[in-house]
Amino acid sequence: MTVTAAPLGQDKAVDPGPADRPRRRRRDRDTAGWPVAVLGWLGSLLLFSPIAYMLLKSFQTETDAAAPAPKLAFHPTLEHYQDAFQAGFWAYAGNSIAVAAVSTILVLLLAVPAAYALAVRPVRKAQDALFFFISTKMMPVAAGIIPIYVVAQRLGLLNTVVVLVILHLGMNLPLAIWMIRSFLQEVPGEVLEAAALDGAGRLRTMRSIVLPLVRPGLWSTALLCCVFSWNEYFYAVNLTTTTSTLPLFMQKFLSFGELYTAQVAAVATVVSIPVVILGWICQRSLVRGLLFGAVK
Amino acid sequence: MPRNKRLLTALLAVGTLFAVAACSDNSAGQDASGKTTITVALAANPQMKTAESLISDFEQKNPGIKVKFTVLPENDLRPAVTKDVATNSGQYDVAMIGSYEVPIWAKNGWIVPLDDYVAKDPAWDATDVLQPIKDIVSASGKLYAAPFYGSSSFLIYRKDLAQKAGVTIPEKPTWDQVAAAAAKMDDKSNGVSGICLRGLPGWGQNLAAITTVINTFGGRWFDEQWRPQLTSPETTRAVKFYVDLVRAHGQPDAAKEGWEGCLQQMTQGKTAMWYDDTVFAGPALQDGIPAVKDNLAFALAPVDKTPASGWLWAWALAVTKSSKHQDAAWKFISWATSKDYIKLAGTKAGWDAIPPGSRASTYDIPEYQEAAKSYAGLTLTSINTANPKQPTVQPVPYCCGVQYVQIPEFVDIGDYVSQQIAGAISGTQSVPDALQKSQEYTEKVVRKAGLLK
Numbered sequence: 225m226t227v228t229a230a231p232l233g234q235d236k237a238v239d240p241g242p243a244d245r246p247r248r249r250r251r252d253r254d255t256a257g258w259p260v261a262v263l264g265w266l267g268s269l270l271l272f273s274p275i276a277y278m279l280l281k282s283f284q285t286e287t288d289a290a291a292p293a294p295k296l297a298f299h300p301t302l303e304h305y306q307d308a309f310q311a312g313f314w315a316y317a318g319n320s321i322a323v324a325a326v327s328t329i330l331v332l333l334l335a336v337p338a339a340y341a342l343a344v345r346p347v348r349k350a351q352d353a354l355f356f357f358i359s360t361k362m363m364p365v366a367a368g369i370i371p372i373y374v375v376a377q378r379l380g381l382l383n384t385v386v387v388l389v390i391l392h393l394g395m396n397l398p399l400a401i402w403m404i405r406s407f408l409q410e411v412p413g414e415v416l417e418a419a420a421l422d423g424a425g426r427l428r429t430m431r432s433i434v435l436p437l438v439r440p441g442l443w444s445t446a447l448l449c450c451v452f453s454w455n456e457y458f459y460a461v462n463l464t465t466t467t468s469t470l471p472l473f474m475q476k477f478l479s480f481g482e483l484y485t486a487q488v489a490a491v492a493t494v495v496s497i498p499v500v501i502l503g504w505i506c507q508r509s510l511v512r513g514l515l516f517g518a519v520k
Numbered sequence: 521m522p523r524n525k526r527l528l529t530a531l532l533a534v535g536t537l538f539a540v541a542a543c544s545d546n547s548a549g550q551d552a553s554g555k556t557t558i559t560v561a562l563a564a565n566p567q568m569k570t571a572e573s574l575i576s577d578f579e580q581k582n583p584g585i586k587v588k589f590t591v592l593p594e595n596d597l598r599p600a601v602t603k604d605v606a607t608n609s610g611q612y613d614v615a616m617i618g619s620y621e622v623p624i625w626a627k628n629g630w631i632v633p634l635d636d637y638v639a640k641d642p643a644w645d646a647t648d649v650l651q652p653i654k655d656i657v658s659a660s661g662k663l664y665a666a667p668f669y670g671s672s673s674f675l676i677y678r679k680d681l682a683q684k685a686g687v688t689i690p691e692k693p694t695w696d697q698v699a700a701a702a703a704k705m706d707d708k709s710n711g712v713s714g715i716c717l718r719g720l721p722g723w724g725q726n727l728a729a730i731t732t733v734i735n736t737f738g739g740r741w742f743d744e745q746w747r748p749q750l751t752s753p754e755t756t757r758a759v760k761f762y763v764d765l766v767r768a769h770g771q772p773d774a775a776k777e778g779w780e781g782c783l784q785q786m787t788q789g790k791t792a793m794w795y796d797d798t799v800f801a802g803p804a805l806q807d808g809i810p811a812v813k814d815n816l817a818f819a820l821a822p823v824d825k826t827p828a829s830g831w832l833w834a835w836a837l838a839v840t841k842s843s844k845h846q847d848a849a850w851k852f853i854s855w856a857t858s859k860d861y862i863k864l865a866g867t868k869a870g871w872d873a874i875p876p877g878s879r880a881s882t883y884d885i886p887e888y889q890e891a892a893k894s895y896a897g898l899t900l901t902s903i904n905t906a907n908p909k910q911p912t913v914q915p916v917p918y919c920c921g922v923q924y925v926q927i928p929e930f931v932d933i934g935d936y937v938s939q940q941i942a943g944a945i946s947g948t949q950s951v952p953d954a955l956q957k958s959q960e961y962t963e964k965v966v967r968k969a970g971l972l973k
Contacts, residue, residue, distance in 0.1 A: 285807075286807050287787060287788075287807045287808070287809060290783075290784040290787055290788055290807065291788055292711075292784075292788060292790065310573075311569075373603065373607070374607065377607060377609050382609060382611055383559075383611055461592070461596055461600065462600070462603070465559055465561070465588075465590040465600075465611050465612065466559055466588040466589070466590055468590075472590075472592075475564070475591070475592055475593055475596060476564050476569075476591030476592065476593075477564065478564055478593040479564040479565050479566055479569065479593075480563060480564060480565040480593070480594055481565050481566060481567075481779075481797070481799045481800060481803060482565075482566045482783075482803045482807075483780075483783060483784065483787065483803065483807050
């Protein structure tokens with residue numbers, strides 16, 4: 225246990241997790257005054273307004289949507305939603321779901337052991353390894369796209385779901401390792417010690433103690449990975465053509481020579497719905513189970 | 521050792537997932553019936569959407585061929601297809617490219633000449649294709665792409681507002697007449713601008729319109745030795761005219777509006793005139809508020825010194841060199857650019873949805889004449905009077921192109937110059953300053969390209 229204790233303390237500075245927690249708890253306890261409440265609501269409305277605008281436009285005709293001042297009274301139409309589904313939505317949606325799901329599962333499968341080896345039982349030079357992971361995010365994607373394209377072409381992976389899965393895996397893995405590592409660091413050493421005293425092996429400890437404790441963290445990591453993968457456009461536009469994901473599907477509505485605001489709003493709404501649902505599901509599990517009750 | 525075992529398990533799990541992903545993809549990509557699948561890269565536009573929806577007609581006539589589409593906005597389509605053909609990846613069998621790209625791509629060997637296919641396909645009827653359009657999709661005398669639609673530029677205006685202001689717009693106006701009309705129709709108190717002119721930077725945005733003005737005012741981009749002529753008195757007068765007109769009587773925040781903004785303002789009745797592409801006639805009529813719909817009228821592109829000054833553009837379908845199914849690719853192109861297709865699109869999707877401006881026979885179809893009676897004739901005249909071989913008063917060293925210079929460097933030069941002029945439109949610099957910078961930049965680029973010795 226001495227091995228784990230030292231790096232735990234050492235890493236506090238990089239870890240945003242524990243710093244957040246007391247603040248959140250304090251806010252729960254006292255009821256905030258009305259000025260704070262008003263500010264909160266104003267902020268939420270401000271953040272929601274682009275989405276409301278998009279929803280509003282999606283039910284308008286192109287002529288109404290082009291009006292210089294947003295029209296609030298109009299005859300709603302579902303025509304743009306129909307067009308979106310008729311234009312081959314499901315094939316792209318299937319690909320998007322496959323890429324987001326498979327890449328996220330792979331990310332978690334790789335990130336949990338990696339984070340474990342960096343947080344709970346740090347390997348030698350854990351700091352260097354961590355820095356290496358994050359350094360892979362430092363080069364702009366555009367700088368690497370030509371080599372990636374050529375490699376994908378040689379391997380016959382252009383225009384496949386596989387190439388997107390691989391790249392989204394690479395794209396999300398560093399982030400997932402860093403996030404999960406910070407969650408694993410919050411697992412108190414005493415809990416692991418107790419498990420060891422009870423005779424649990426490492427795998428058993430992982431399965432029965434560590435993973436359940438960090439489950440909310442895993443969910444939020446998975447959510448982020450899914451959202452990033454779902455919204456990813458650059459790789460999709462460069463490496464795939466007919467077998468592609470929803471961001472590429474949206475592009476085809478940015479059409480030369482006609483008004484398209486309402487149509488694009490409708491497609492964007494449809495494309496955002498799964499992410500909103502996913503966020504909502506994960507939110508419930510995020511609120512549930514806070515880690516620190518475990519040792520008290 | 522248990523650690524290794526666990527590692528192995530994890531690796532196995534990952535491997536399985538990869539296999540699953542790979543399988544699901546293979547089943548989607550392969551064709552069980554042994555059909556030839558061709559992939560067509562398209563620029564997003566309403567006419568092409570119609571073609572995509574009618575593809576079952578082609579697949580019925582050619583049971584051995586399946587067509588898949590990739591539709592991208594034109595600015596994403598260019599790099600996507602360039603990358604594919606330049607690396608010989610063979611992802612696209614057919615690419616929709618603009619008339620600007622055709623000669624450049626032909627020279628690079630990225631697309632194949634179509635003359636042999638055309639000769640063997642008499643039903644396609646090459647003589648029916650409008651000559652100026654054929655000129656801009658050919659290179660060194662060979663046809664390299666089949667025009668899907670062609671367009672020119674003209675003036676769209678509101679006849680009710682013209683009447684109210686007491687101006688008449690002739691069928692072939694001069695720019696001076698248009699400027700005077702814009703001043704009279706400008707009605708800022710009611711939020712209606714006199715004219716909408718593209719101000720947004722981009723070689724395909726404001727520069728397309730500005731170059732036609734430069735051409736007709738007697739200016740030119742280059743003299744015959746490729747010396748840039750952007751600070752010549754004629755070019756300066758033209759750009760100053762454009763900038764002054766749009767600043768005085770144009771749309772608000774002019775440098776931020778491209779064709780999208782002008783189309784919105786025209787359909788919403790916020791501008792009295794609009795100089796832009798002939799393909800906008802249909803959408804302006806279709807999406808206009810009632811007051812606009814009933815009062816739209818059209819006139820030829822305004823002129824100054826040249827007899828005509830409309831631009832010329834075509835979206836054309838080409839067979840890529842890297843395609844492994846070139847014969848099937850031609851079959852698709854032949855279908856999508858045929859007379860029969862235009863009739864099919866008209867009957868199935870509506871006569872305002874057909875690809876215009878490519879074939880003379882389109883303008884003989886009675887249903888189309890009826891559906892597009894206010895602008896079909898003018899579109900045809902605009903295209904036929906445009907002169908891509910000699911768009912300027914003085915000679916130029918390139919062929920062919922009206923609103924662009926037919927060299928690969930033009931995208932770079934054009935984007936730079938258009939930004940300078942947008943700066944003049946927004947008022948951050950004077951026109952002579954903008955043109956001086958443009959002149960210096962252009963000279964540097966053509967010198968580096970080896971055109972200017």
